[in-house]
Amino acid sequence: MSRRLLFSLYLFFICLALCFPAVAAPTLQPGFRTLGIWNPDTSVRMDLAVWYPARRSPSRVDYGDWVFSASRGAAPVEGQHPLVVLSHDSAGSRFSLHALASQLARNGFVVVAPTHAHDNVDSMDTLFTAPQVTRRARQINLALDIALSHPDVAPLIDPQRIGGLGVGPGGTAALLIAGARLDSTVWPLYCAGKDEDADPYCTPWARQRMNVFAAAPDLSASYRDRRVRAASAVAPSYAMFFTPTSLSRIRIPLQLLRAEKNRLYTLQHAERLLGSLPQPP
Template sequence: MTRIRVLLALLLLGSLQAHADAAPWVAGLHRLQLADPVDARPMQALAFYPTNADTHSLRIDGYPLRVAEEAPVALGQFPLLVVSHGNTGSPLALHDLATALARQGFVVIALTHPGDNALDHSRLGTLSNLYGRPLQVSAAITAARADTLLGPYLNDGKVGVIGYSAGGETALILSGAQPDLDRLQRYCQERPNDADACKTHGVLISDRSELTPQADPRVGAVVLMAPLSLMFGRHALSSVHVPALIYSGDNDQLLALEHNADALARKLPVTPDYRLLAGAGHFVFMAPCDSEQHAHMPALCNDAEGVDRRQIHRSLQRETADFFTQALGAPEPAERSAAAAAPAQQEHQAHP
């Protein structure tokens, strides 16, 4: 009898897991046009969202996608997320996470930071980049809520930010962190060979001295992957009170773990969920590469022996969706919204 109960429990668990893994929608793709708040020039963003339309395969900037372009949004109310990529990177490097979240009922804005992306490095090492990036994410949130395609289907709750590498720094500023520029300078004086963090020897170019770090009260949760966070001591983080899920590899070849993710996890006033991946490097958070990408950018595609990037990303997609559902509220398909509204409507009719 006990064996039968165990077997039934395992079958039920498997059924529930299969149901959880089955995405209720496919990913739509919508191009957003907005203005960079730093200089009012055009700024590009891609929106991934839940839809019921037919998908097709395409490549954008070398990244393979399977999406339904400019298709109608599925009926319902969905949480909004924004992706902030790393220095000289691309938001499409996280395309598998963005599309997976869209299939689970999130609207994900993948923003290209002007002056700090794969095609344009003109703002690297400047104040306009450090403080402009959070302003750009805030502008993307505003643009998504005002967009005629997306806006009607966004819930009115808090927004989540996904920050990879320097995007982690951006997400922290949006959450209330205050960068300590002296801390960066001291770090670079002690470690002048850190080519990634100390390109300008720890002294940022003061091209826009009027800019300051601006938090956005609409941000309610952050997921940080290999976050650049060495400018934040305990005092600089004292105003960050949003829940955080942090990932880092213990073999990060670009960012010193003890001065970034490890230190951040210790110093945040709200204890984060911190997950350290054994053997993983800095680029493991980029989407698994296809054969064409392996041929053109092997340094970004190859992982250490024993590191399974595909398995890591399956876990990352599931855990990120669970985290944002808990922090921001669950996506609400139209039928669920209607069912929830029915008792309230009946109560109103009974007591006008």
């Protein structure tokens, strides 16, 4: 992730920290820990990475594909801090956005990042289906539930200053958490006249799955999480499942970012969403 993008995201979320007591930024370091939650009643496992402001100097943290610097297990800076929940792109994990998470922790934020089941580096079986985004939205809800009830993490969080950021389908989930709803009315016309080789959504395999997506029961259900006070959608996907009406329920500050240099840019729909938002993000 580029320094320019990191800076842009940081500026957006700083609005959550306007009342944060002034602390000299150079004294803060990214503390780090992981949480693994298993619910035997629902057979749901949630793996979370947590960054937070600390003072101990960081050291190397190695998770195979992701290597970064953080103060694992360091004592946190006392007080309540604004929280950002991160939703990674497909083929990612809870560690994917470690550079952004570390930068936010150095500036006084707590960051919680889940690994999304069935849409991560080890499994992408929900690609081009409704659960790819609706399940993510529910998992963001669950990540907040866990963070706000965990005896070690909850005391660090100011529940009045919570933001959500997602990349790719995570960006789409961030829109749902912010109040948007899915609407399939545009999808039947989306691929008309398009070269299937030019748009990944319009290949025969993807179209078959997308048709099932459009017919999903309760597609327009609300996933709004009122604990989230600001949202950022980075290179979001599935704009054909949103309309001005279904986006009109977003009433919180929203940041919309595109990533035109990404090789999967054809999957990203920031411009289409920009044109459909009733209010400018």
